[in-house]
Amino acid sequence: MDIATVARFEANRSRLASLAYRLLGSAADAEDTVQDAFLRWQAADRRYVEVPEAWLTKIVTNLALDRLRSAKVRHERAVGAWMPEPLLDGDPMLGPADTVEQRESVTLAVLTLMERLSPVERAVYVLREAFSYSHGEVAEILDITESASQQHLHRARRRITATGNSIDIDPAAARRIVEAFVEAASSGRTDRLITLLTADAAGVSDGFLGRATKLIRYSTPAHIVSAVRAGFTPSPAKRKLAGGSPSIHAAVVNGCPAMLATLDDRVVGVTILEIRGDKIAGVCGIAAPLRLGRITERWQSQEHGAPLIESW
Structure with a gap:
């Protein structure tokens, strides 16, 4: 393959990875999907590829749909242990962020809600809302009719109701929110923490060090x-399991304020x-190492400020 052909693909890599991430909710699976698309691009007779960008979009979308339909993925998501993989602010895989719809489409709330959709509904929603493809273009990518594309989008929008979450959080605002959360959580006074939450606040976690076999849900x-108070109460046993005493940092993850626990420059939670x-309407805790690979890479590659807590 000549240099120009590789360069043509590489010029599209970030956009394709962002598309695959929105469809799959997993950075690792998105990277694998884009690599599979590259192999298809290598093997294709490119004389018959009139618009490479459109061809690659179609290939990545359908490869992602094949993954969503696979028995292995269906089983993993059906047993109640699946949650999206978090991405740190500035990660190119987060993709376009010019509109509210584009920014909201990578929040963990929407990525989780998209689990309610069929694979085709999910693809239509992402292609229309996040990448602004016309129904005609969506129909071409998915080999469906324009009217079918419109119907799928209508059903998807109905299932993914507006989250109402603030998604224009800058690092300074995120730090203030996380500081208040950490201060209240570490104070030992539950009333201070309650005042930060909405009356219908809910939470979800994959357990200490991500060891829960099913997601743990907190309904009130x-x-x-x-759960937060327990998490902020260290013990020798917990520190031994964690491998040390993590530092606590403020960050922006998937467009939302976040607290990162880091140990030896690795993100461990x-x-x-x-x-x-x-107020805080939802709390999502992620600690499974398989979900933290990419966010650790991004964390290690950029500057970050002083921790909120030096040693947990």
């Missing part, structure tokens, strides 16, 4: 407070705060 603010108005 009181349940969230209990992420707590994402979904904001509604001026």
Whole structure:
């Protein structure tokens, strides 16, 4: 393959990875999908590829749909242990962020809600809302009719209701929110933590060090407070399991304020705060190492400020 052909693909890599991530909710699977598309691009008779960008979009979309339909993926998601892989602010895989729809489409709330959709509904929603393809273009990519594309989008929008979360959080605002959360959580006073939460706040976690076989759900603010207080109470046993005493940093993850626990420059835990108005409506804790590979790479490659807590 000549240099120009490789360069043509590489010019599209970030966009294709962003598309695959939105469809799959996994950075690792998105990278694998884009690599599979590259192999297809290598093997294709490019004399018959009139618009490479459109051809590659179609290939990546359909490869991602094949993954979503696979028995292995269906089983993993059906057993109740799946959650999206978090991405640190500035990661190119987050993709376009010019519109509210584009920014909202990579929040963990929307990525999770997209699990309610069929693979085709998911693809139509992502192609239209995040990448602004016309229904005619979507129909061509998915080999469906324009009217079918419109119907799939209508159903997808109905299932993915507006989250109402604040998604225009800059690092300074995120740090203020996380500082308040950390201060309240570490104070030992549950009333201070309760006041930060909405009355219908809910939470989800994959357990300490990501070891839960099923996601742990917290349906009330009181349940969230209990879990957070337990998490902020260190012990020799916990530190031994974690491999040390992590530092706690403020960050922006998938467009939301987040708390990162880091140890030896590795991200060992992420707590994402979904904001509604001026309160926290959702708390999502992620600690499984398989979900933290890419966010650790990004963390190690950029400058970051002083920790909120030097040693947990």
